[in-house]
Amino acid sequence: MLSFFPVPYPDECYYSVLCRYMVHSGISSIKEVLRVLFGRELSPLSTMLVPYMSSRVPEWINQETGITEITFIRDHTAFHYLTIGSKQHETEVMLKRIRVGERSYYINGYRKNIASAYLRYCPICAYEEKMKYGEMYWHRQHQLKGNLYCIKHGARLIDSETDLKKVKKALIPASFALRDYYGKTPRDVMKDIKPFPTELRQKQSAVQKDILWLMHHGEEIGGLEGLISGYKSELAIRGLADKRYDRLENIPKLINKMQSYFGKALLKSLCPEKYEFMKWESAPMGVVKFLSPLEHVLMMEYLCGSAEKFARSSR
Secondary structure (H helix, E strand, C coil), X not given: CCCCCCCCCCCECHXXXXXXXXXXXXXXXXXXXXXXXXXXXXXXXXXXXXXXXXHHHHHHCCHHHCCCHHHHHHHHCCHHXXXXXXXXXXXXXXXXXXXXXXXXXXXXXXXXXXXXXEEEECHXXXXXXXXXXXXXXXXXXXXXXXXXXCCCCCXXXXXXXXXXXXXXXXXXXXXXXXXXXXXXXXXXXXHHCCECCHHHHHHHHHHHHHHHHHHHHHHHHCHHHHHHHHHHHHHHHCCCEECXXXXXXXXXXXXXHHHHHHCHHHHHHHCCCXXXXXXXXXXXXXXXXXXXXXXXXXXXXXXXXXXXXXXXXXX
């Protein structure tokens, strides 16, 4: 058991917790920090959103805090969200391998699910954390594609100067990257706030709430099997799937309906990945395994009004 390890803040990402350990432990060498925590070197980027070597958590954090490896994965990584489109048995194997640090694991488009080439932050969050904790931290939800503004404050998220190339090799705490905020007044912070367009806020807020729910409850979807089952039923009701032949039908119509539901402006802002099958008239239902987590969120939101309602309907 380590003599000291920082208790994670609300929605703090795994990477950020490690950054704060380096600061508060007084260990200046990144290689030495990684050796102490993991017993070997690794890329810090591998801890941004997935529970890489999380089996070490019980050795870091005292059980009296109530934080376990399970709660750490749920509250400080996006594993349950990033794997919603994987088969259940594949997800179980993946987690076993990731948590002990095996390199032979795969999460579909991991880097593509990170929102920006730079770590992002909310200016109001940064100011409030400076006042409350005396330091800032990197939020998990701010780093995921699909989150355009801070769901708490309504401010558009800002790219910091810390890019993923630096994160790949170094632990860069938000308290260092955003050190200008230590001298800012509320008036200064207001100058950094860029409001999110009101006409996009309602649907964008729904998408962000879905992502947050899935990070805590993604396993309730039932993996790819649950997704396909739910899609079959909901799309068949709308005449967009043939359950007998296990096929998606009239995909252009489905896309048009989703564009009407979300609005082209919001979809353009979210920039979901485009796949060739989207241009087909029909396709086997199994092709949905190629959708990104964000695209699954858009499908569930359109079909049932939220990811949580979709999970209930597919049971």
